[in-house]
Amino acid sequence: MTKENAISVLNLSKNYSLRNSKIVNNENLSSGFLALNDVSFEIKRGESIAIIGPNGSGKSTLLKILAGVTKPTSGIVKLKGKVASILDIGAGFHPELSGKENIFLNGQLLGFSKKEIHPKVQEIIEFSGIGSFIDEPVKNYSKGMYLRLAFSIVAHLDFDIYLFDEVFGVGDAEFVLKSRNKILSIIASNRTVVMVSHNMYELNAFDMFIEMNEGKLIQVSKEAEIISTYLSKAINKNNIYVHSSNVTLEDFPGLNEQRGFCLEKLKLSQVIDHQENFSSDKPFSIFIYYKKLSFEDTVDVILTISDSVGTVIIVSSPIVAGVVDETNEIREVQLECTIPKYFFNSKVYSIGLTFVANAIEIKNKSKGKQLENENVGELFKNYKVIKSMQNLLYFKVQVKMPGFVDIGELDFSTGMLLNAFNWEIK
Amino acid sequence: MYTRETTTYTSGHDSLRTSIVKVWEHKNLIWVFARRDLQVKYAQTHLGFAWSIFKPLLGLSIYVFFGYMLNWTSGQIPYAVYVLTGLVGWNLFTYIISNGVSAVQESTDVIKKIYFPKSILLFSKTVVGLFEATISLALLIPLLIYFEIVISWKIIFVPLVLIFNITCGLATTFIISSISIAKRDFLQVLPYLISVAIWLTPVFLSASIFPERFQFIFDYNPIANVIDLWRWVIFDEIEFKFIWGINFLLSTVVLFFGFYLYSFRENKFADSV
Missing domain, CATH: 2.70.50.60 (abc- transporter (atp binding component) like domain)
Structure with a gap:
């Protein structure tokens, strides 16, 4: 039996209109910035993909469209199942609520009932390492604690599709490692993972790699080679061999x-x-x-x-x-x-x-x-x-x-x- | 077995029907947001929840004080009761508007994380407004006992009056929000418009103190109708006006138009907030 598609993206484009119309770099459109240009790919259920590419290549825009946060200008995106996302900004917390209350709020926003969240709370708190601060309002949290909690919530609830923008630069070395391992175990548990990465790590765990540049898909490959090639290209630019x-x-x-x-x-x-x-x-x-x-x-x-x-x-x-x-x-x-x-x-x-x-x-x-x-x-x-x-x-x-x-x-x-x-x- | 639902995102715009279906699919978020708002409402106060009772009391006593001082009349109805019934409708109406137009800005963080129809935020503000209205209505009970007023049988129409009340509030909010997505100029004058509007609505003034030739304003103003209706359901003395029914229907049409306009424009939110 062939696996069904978890994500299918067809001819996806996204045009941002700019306030300052002087920064127009695309002649086909009267104004605006083409962040995504005719992108198509398919991901089967249980597959994990890593998206690589320089800043401004459209990786984050693609992820935002997959998360439904922003609408495409043209094209179709289809996702099957419950989607969790950790994008660059916005954990969806309310600053006045405590960490614990935010676990419930966040979980409910992500489509889980209180009943489903309840048995996971202790696990989430422990993983986040926030300890006794969990009953403090999150407005008193540091950026790292905020992110740790956001990640822990998403990682401990059962989704079909996970979208991660690489945000793990925040947090101490120990948590970075912990979250990496968690993602690896999510990948191993046969869930669909889409990960945007600048700081490439453990990428061998992924099934597929997508290289993007200037809003276009440069290549889709099953070989991890694509990463070291991409990195060498970036380093070679500085005259280093x-x-x-x-x-x-x-x-x-x-x-x-x-x-x-x-x-x-x-x-x-x-x-x-x-x-x-x-x-x-x-x-x-x-x-x-x-x-x-x-x-x-x-x-x-x-x-x-x-x-x-x-x-x-x-x-x-x-x-x-x-x-x-x-x-x-x-x-x-x-x-x-x-x-x-x-x-x-x-x-x-x-x-x-x-x-x-x-x-x-x-x-x-x-x-x-x-x-x-x-x-x-x-x-x-x-x-x-x-x-x-x-x-x-x-x-x-x-x-x-x-x-x-x-x-x-x-x-x-x-x-x-x-x-x-x-x-x-x- | 657990079935995976398919979500589709396209560039196209949803029909009115699809928009309503999407709201229905996400309806549980209305309660989630409403509960969140109630939880944080008085988070940094000593009295906490008690403010929900004190605030309408405070508003009531200010109007009653000036009302008696200036000898404003309110027919056979005791002035305190007249003002409180007026305030229930007016406060619900303005709560929906002033919280509704800023609801999206307030929840930017969530909007950038998950997808849901943004009108959900407005509906959840309505739920919070209803909660406050209920408390105000509860305050009416001791007043009615004190003035020995017997409630009319028409009280059974309260749900309809509430629906009319909410329809006015939501219709206004949808339209104001829709035109304020790209440029927020209109939101700057909104507070002044609301304070002007209270003078065109019989909240603490009786229509009778206006000159005869201006009284038609109160008939054509739907929110004035709502406030008249709040008094109508309680007191036997007030007569039903046919135009109230017509305005109710018109407001409902405007509500659906506003909702459609808002659903059509809401996609701009994530890109512009």
Whole structure:
């Protein structure tokens, strides 16, 4: 049996009339701004799609029309089932009512009865993490609390179709992660999800990708490749190259040798036969070659991997993994960090290195064993940063996913993810 | 089994029939919004709900005080009763208008989140207005007992009078809102128009104090009819005027026209608020 359409969009256009008619950029129309131009696509029930594209490409307008908040200028939209939306603005709360009262108000506005909302209230409050503030009027809430509550309500009620505009920039790291996981579980539970995203994450979970630009559909694809291609295009505009196969960097401008170390080589590689693209189903090796130039200080390296917008995704260091360089002499050090397979998504990543000095005490303590979190905190306190170099190398990965992969337990207590990858020292 | 309803959005405009069907489909929101309004109404006051009783009392005593001072007459009906019956109708009428025209602005947040016919907001304001009218009517009971007035059998027509009252309020609100969606100039003069209109309506003045040749105004003014009707249902002495019935029918026609106009124009809201 073929699945029925959850959403079908046919020849959709939206023209906004402008107050200032000088800003006319479309000649076909006497006045106005064409935010959407003849967009058509279909989404089957249970499918999830991500819409990507630069600002002003019509993503949010499309979502607003799907939510019924604004009318199309021409074309037809059909949705089957209950629709929930978290758009850029407007949680639909009443400022004078308490958080709890707003849960009921919001739920009822979204088409649920008090009876249906009641058993979910506790869950919603807990997920939002608002705690005792739940009985305060929401006008006293911070922007983050407001959003957390709005998201929790939508995420805990049963809808057929979810529309998310990416708003999760608000809220602390913990909630951002929690809400991402929640969305993933919604996707996994076979509901229809449409997500507009600037800050692309976990997009491998989606079934389909739509790239938009200037109100038009550029491409519809089932391959997550579309995202890294799109991101590389955006980054390449700034004259930065995004590597997609084995690469070695040897030239590091702005580094002098007076700092006790000298970075010589940074290599990112995979065991691949030909000039193949990076692929997520093989482990990565990052080689860091540097020269130690002084006797007094020990030099350590902290590796950071960030996404294209600069959010640090993972931090690792040989010392975290219990690999300690004992020798305090002038010598060349070769570090090899192995990142397990299935670690990277279809995104653009960048590698950053921070060289630090002086942590001998803890270093000796931690020799041969993986550091506990408290010890890492103490370790970082004793560090003196010699040189921090971010975005040394951009790369993207072709995702080959066998389904769900457990990449081990991640630790978020330091605000970023700390991971003891496999490190080797020579 | 749970069936998924299909929602369709197109560029076209709805017919009157479709507009009514859409309101019917979303009717539960009328209560949701009304309950919300009642919940927040006196949120930041000490007396809270008690204000719903004090406010009409306060209004009543001001008019009664000046009425007795200036020796305004009200025929055989005690002046306090005359004013209160007038205020019930007038307050319901003006409540619908003044809250109705700002209802969309007030709920911008919700309008940008979910779809529903915007007229729902006006209907929910009407429900809140009805709630207040009921309290005012309850205040009438002790007055009637005090003045030893026996209520007429015509009291059974109260529902019809209420419908006429609401029809006047909603028809006015729909038309004012429709012309104020794009440009809000008209809303600036609205409060003044309302304060002028009270002088053309026998709320606290009796029609009899006007010169004979101007009295026809009260016959052609539907809201004046409504207020006369409020007195008519209570007192045996007042005679029914045929023109009231005609005005009722005309107001109903205007109401449907206003509703259609509003439904036609409401799509501009999300883009302009």
